[in-house]
Amino acid sequence: MTAQARHCSDTLQAWPPPLARPDRAQPEEQPDEQLDRPPLYYACAYGQHVEDLSLDLNNAHCPQTTTDLLQNGLLDKDLTPYTKQTIWSWSIKKRLQGLLAIGLASFGEHLSLIAQCTDKTCQQKLEFKLNLENFIDTDLAEYIQCSVSDTTDIKLRLPNGNDQRQWLEMAPGNSEGMFRTMASTLISDLESTEPGKTEAIPDTWPDTWPDTWLETISNTLDQHDQLTSLELSLSCPECNNHFQLEVDLESHIINELKKIRKKLLEHIHLIASNYHWTEEQIIQLTPQRRQYYINKILDDEVFA
Numbered sequence: 001m002t003a004q005a006r007h008c009s010d011t012l013q014a015w016p017p018p019l020a021r022p023d024r025a026q027p028e029e030q031p032d033e034q035l036d037r038p039p040l041y042y043a044c045a046y047g048q049h050v051e052d053l054s055l056d057l058n059n060a061h062c063p064q065t066t067t068d069l070l071q072n073g074l075l076d077k078d079l080t081p082y083t084k085q086t087i088w089s090w091s092i093k094k095r096l097q098g099l100l101a102i103g104l105a106s107f108g109e110h111l112s113l114i115a116q117c118t119d120k121t122c123q124q125k126l127e128f129k130l131n132l133e134n135f136i137d138t139d140l141a142e143y144i145q146c147s148v149s150d151t152t153d154i155k156l157r158l159p160n161g162n163d164q165r166q167w168l169e170m171a172p173g174n175s176e177g178m179f180r181t182m183a184s185t186l187i188s189d190l191e192s193t194e195p196g197k198t199e200a201i202p203d204t205w206p207d208t209w210p211d212t213w214l215e216t217i218s219n220t221l222d223q224h225d226q227l228t229s230l231e232l233s234l235s236c237p238e239c240n241n242h243f244q245l246e247v248d249l250e251s252h253i254i255n256e257l258k259k260i261r262k263k264l265l266e267h268i269h270l271i272a273s274n275y276h277w278t279e280e281q282i283i284q285l286t287p288q289r290r291q292y293y294i295n296k297i298l299d300d301e302v303f304a
């Protein structure tokens with residue numbers, strides 16, 4: 001089965017979504033040419049294909065889960081699927097953009113979250129929604145420049161899916177030592193800012209790195225990718241307590257997809273038990289027709 005046949009193009013969601021959408025009010029002063037932005041890729045809603053049911057979504061923190069979802073649900077600008085190898089080589093930032101695209105295609109622009117007030121006497125639960133489109137980031141350069149001293153610049157490769165896999169395999173030791181080793185794999189070049197002087201990466205690295213360099217590298221990576229470790233400022237409406245909330249967008253999106261899967265499996269069970277159709281046949285029904293049969297089954301049960 002070809003990818004084109006597998007993915008129905010009329011239900012594909014561009015990421016970032018076009019600014020000029022029929023469901024969106026047009027900003028009056030904005031000239032037409034600014035209303036469009038080229039898509040990075042297209043996403044298919046989770047649950048439209050029977051293969052979606054085979055994906056293991058139980059470990060939202062496992063990079064394999066994200067790679068499987070992206071490979072199954074994303075197409076490039078020419079509507080060609082990506083290989084797993086390509087997706088592993090994407091920066092963590094680009095992988096998250098892909099997952100946001102699948103989230104938007106699968107459950108719409110809003111991600112519902114629940115936080116708990118950090119005031120011990122309050123602990124009020126706060127429900128709020130994040131708009132996925134607020135996290136669009138099209139700056140997906142693979143290398144960034146980082147100035148570690150007055151005279152030295154470092155060219156840093158952004159961490160990617162392969163790095164995540166390798167870091168997971170590293171034996172847990174002291175976190176600073178681990179970060180040294182991790183960061184050393186990201187340095188691709190040293191440049192002197194002094195005219196005529198060249199720099200080379202010393203053989204003794206990363207053990208002899210100055211601590212200040214390590215801190216600068218860590219801060220540069222954080223500044224460049226603020227979504228992977230996103231922090232939100234919240235205020236509790238009960239006690240007016242202001243607090244910070246760390247939000248792991250990747251696992252929240254995967255958990256939403258898990259909810260879609262649970263509901264879909266319940267629907268398949270109900271329809272299959274009554275009509276004896278296969279999973280694939282039931283998944284190929286439009287959501288409206290699937291709902292029609294479910295209503296019919298439930299109505300018949302009530303009147304039986």
Ligand SMILES: [Zn+2]
Nearest residue numbers: 117122236239
């Ligand atoms: Zn509170």
